[in-house]
Amino acid sequence: MADTQPLGGTAIKPVGWDRSGFEAFRYFVYNPETGAIFSRTPMSWAKITGFYLIYYTLLAAFWLASLQVFFLTIPDRYPRWVLDDSLIGSNPGVGVKPIHSDKHIDSSLYVFYSSDNKQTPTNKEGEGERNADWKTRMDIYMKQYEDTRGLFECPDNNADKNKGKCRFNVADLGACGEAPYGYMPEDETMSPCLFIKLNKIYALSPKAVDVEKLDEPEYDEMSPELKDIIRGADDKEQVFFDCFGRFPADSEAVKLEFFPPTRSVSLKYFPYRGGNYHSPLMGLKIEIPKNRNNKNPGQMVHIECRAWYEGVQHDKKHKAGLTQFEVMIM
Known part of the structure; x- marks a missing residue:
C-alpha cells in the first residue's frame, strides 16, 4: 500500500x-x-x-x-457674484496705510519714536519698526500712483464718463502727501500722518449723503463738525470720513488734522472694475500735545474712523464701514 x-x-x-x-x-x-x-x-x-x-x-x-x-x-474679467450677491457684500471696510511689518501684520498699533531720526530702514522693504521703516513702506505704497496707464484726468465737474478710471492726485493730501509723511522727528517731537481709504469692492458705486436727511436718526452718530462740512461743501459728491478719539481720554489727548480739509474722497474714483486703479486716500495728521518737558508723552490714543455715504452700515465687530487703530508716540 x-x-x-x-x-x-x-x-x-x-x-x-x-x-x-x-x-x-x-x-x-x-x-x-x-x-x-x-x-x-x-x-x-x-x-x-x-x-x-x-x-x-x-x-x-x-x-x-x-x-x-x-x-x-x-467670467474672465470680473467676479461672477458681486455686491449683495457675493459673500463680501456691498458694505466695505475702511483701510489704514501704511501697513504694518510682516511680523506685526495682525496689529492695529502704530508706534513712532520721537528720538529715532535714523534715515536708514532695517532693509529695502522696510520690514522693521523704525520710523524709517514706516516711511519706506509708505513710499512703496505711494509708487502705485506714479503708474497712470489707462487712467484719466477727471475734473470734478466733468468726471462722469471716466468714473472709476480717474488718476488720484497725491497733491490733494497736502503736507501729508510728501515724504517722510511726518514719520521723522523734529526737535524730538513728531506729528505722523496716516492714510484712510475705502477698501475696494468690485462694482461698488457709493452714493453721496443726502444733505436733507442729515438730521434724521440714521446720521445721529455723525459728528456735528462733519455735518457742517457736508452742508457747506461745494462738491457734495463725496465719501466723507469722520475720525475721532474712541474714548473721552483719547479725544482730550489727540488733535486730528484732515487732508483735504473736506475729510473726503471724490465719488469720481468709483466704481472699481479691475485693471490699473488709484485708490483715493484721505490724510490724517495726528498730533499728541507735548507734556511739561516739551516732549511727546508716550500715551497710546485710540482712534476710530467711519466712512459716510448713503446706506453705509457701521459694524464694530466685523469692521464694516469703519476702522479702529491705536497710535503711540514714544
Whole structure:
C-alpha cells in the first residue's frame, strides 16, 4: 500500500525559498525559471501598465473636462457674484496705510519714536519698526500712483464718463502727501500722518449723503463738525470720513488734522472694475500735545474712523464701514 500524505500535515515550501544574499537579489531582478522581471512576468507588466495608462488617461480627461466647465461658467474679467450677491457684500471696510511689518501684520498699533531720526530702514522693504521703516513702506505704497496707464484726468465737474478710471492726485493730501509723511522727528517731537481709504469692492458705486436727511436718526452718530462740512461743501459728491478719539481720554489727548480739509474722497474714483486703479486716500495728521518737558508723552490714543455715504452700515465687530487703530508716540 502506497504511503499517503495526511491533508495539511506537511507544509509545501516554494521553489527558491532558501535563496539569500546576492542569489536572492539576482532571482528578483530576473528569474530564468519563470521569466519574471522584478517579480512580474512580461505579460503581467504589460497588463498593469495598460491598466494604469487607461486609468490615468481617463482621470486626466475627466479633470480637464471639469476645469473647462469651470472656466466656461466663470467670467474672465470680473467676479461672477458681486455686491449683495457675493459673500463680501456691498458694505466695505475702511483701510489704514501704511501697513504694518510682516511680523506685526495682525496689529492695529502704530508706534513712532520721537528720538529715532535714523534715515536708514532695517532693509529695502522696510520690514522693521523704525520710523524709517514706516516711511519706506509708505513710499512703496505711494509708487502705485506714479503708474497712470489707462487712467484719466477727471475734473470734478466733468468726471462722469471716466468714473472709476480717474488718476488720484497725491497733491490733494497736502503736507501729508510728501515724504517722510511726518514719520521723522523734529526737535524730538513728531506729528505722523496716516492714510484712510475705502477698501475696494468690485462694482461698488457709493452714493453721496443726502444733505436733507442729515438730521434724521440714521446720521445721529455723525459728528456735528462733519455735518457742517457736508452742508457747506461745494462738491457734495463725496465719501466723507469722520475720525475721532474712541474714548473721552483719547479725544482730550489727540488733535486730528484732515487732508483735504473736506475729510473726503471724490465719488469720481468709483466704481472699481479691475485693471490699473488709484485708490483715493484721505490724510490724517495726528498730533499728541507735548507734556511739561516739551516732549511727546508716550500715551497710546485710540482712534476710530467711519466712512459716510448713503446706506453705509457701521459694524464694530466685523469692521464694516469703519476702522479702529491705536497710535503711540514714544
